[in-house]
Amino acid sequence: MAELEIRQEGEVIWATMNRPERLNALNRTLVASLRDLFVGLYWRRDIRAVVLTGAGSAFCAGLDLKGLTRPRTSPSIGERLTHQREISEIVIAMRRCPQPIIACVNGAAAGGGFALALASDVRIATPHTRMNAAFIRVGLSACDIGVSYFLPRMVGSSVAAEFMLTGRFIDAERAYQLGLVSRVVAKEQLAAEAQAFVGDMLHATPLGLQLTKEALNHAIDAQGLEAAIAMEDRNQVLAGADGDFAEGIQAFIEKRTPQYAKRRGYVRYG
Numbered sequence: 001m002a003e004l005e006i007r008q009e010g011e012v013i014w015a016t017m018n019r020p021e022r023l024n025a026l027n028r029t030l031v032a033s034l035r036d037l038f039v040g041l042y043w044r045r046d047i048r049a050v051v052l053t054g055a056g057s058a059f060c061a062g063l064d065l066k067g068l069t070r071p072r073t074s075p076s077i078g079e080r081l082t083h084q085r086e087i088s089e090i091v092i093a094m095r096r097c098p099q100p101i102i103a104c105v106n107g108a109a110a111g112g113g114f115a116l117a118l119a120s121d122v123r124i125a126t127p128h129t130r131m132n133a134a135f136i137r138v139g140l141s142a143c144d145i146g147v148s149y150f151l152p153r154m155v156g157s158s159v160a161a162e163f164m165l166t167g168r169f170i171d172a173e174r175a176y177q178l179g180l181v182s183r184v185v186a187k188e189q190l191a192a193e194a195q196a197f198v199g200d201m202l203h204a205t206p207l208g209l210q211l212t213k214e215a216l217n218h219a220i221d222a223q224g225l226e227a228a229i230a231m232e233d234r235n236q237v238l239a240g241a242d243g244d245f246a247e248g249i250q251a252f253i254e255k256r257t258p259q260y261a262k263r264r265g266y267v268r269y270g
Helices: 028-041 077-096 112-119 134-138 147-155 157-166 172-177 187-201 206-221 225-241 245-254
Strands: 004-009 012-017 049-054 101-105 108-110 122-125 130-132
Touching (some): 004 028, 077 112, 122 172
Antiparallel strands (some): 004 012
């Protein structure tokens, strides 16, 4: 049984972390599978959106501490850094890949699971969602796997400090109030809600959707208004010159689903 189940439906990948007996905690196999998926997506033009979820009662409970094996000899600093970057590369690839990522966050999203949720573009929660920077509760810094980058940009420095310095849990209601999640729905409605987001996203042209994610991420770090507008201007010129632009306009006028040109991918799963 694969620890990361990957299902492709048309231009969408549904990726399910599949270790429900361990609350989808991250072991080496799952880490490698997630990294390979998101690194590979950079080159996939046949995939336009990704839905990331967890099997069972949790999204991802973070690093599988019980599954760790103690090495016979103490690893060097270089080896420790390599192992650390095997995990942190996942969120870099998630931000870099051109496809929007929708995280269906049910139950626990702790530590590395919290980082995966934050690195996604849209987060949907359930009433049972609980997220925290668990690292600080196990003797580490709460600044790990991109959390110190994403969280303060989403909720502000004071609220980020509140949760990162204490390791306290953010429940679904607080997450929604803070704008950390877009929706809170029953667990049974998660897939349908994600599908609705996907459906709306696929109305955009492939290039328009890709450039929007890219510019949105860059705008968060832009040095000022003019830098952000320069990216927006460039995107509009590129998107307007793309062959799908005319079809997008015509479909809008005719109130129908657009039929964009099919893109070829370099890798296929399954």
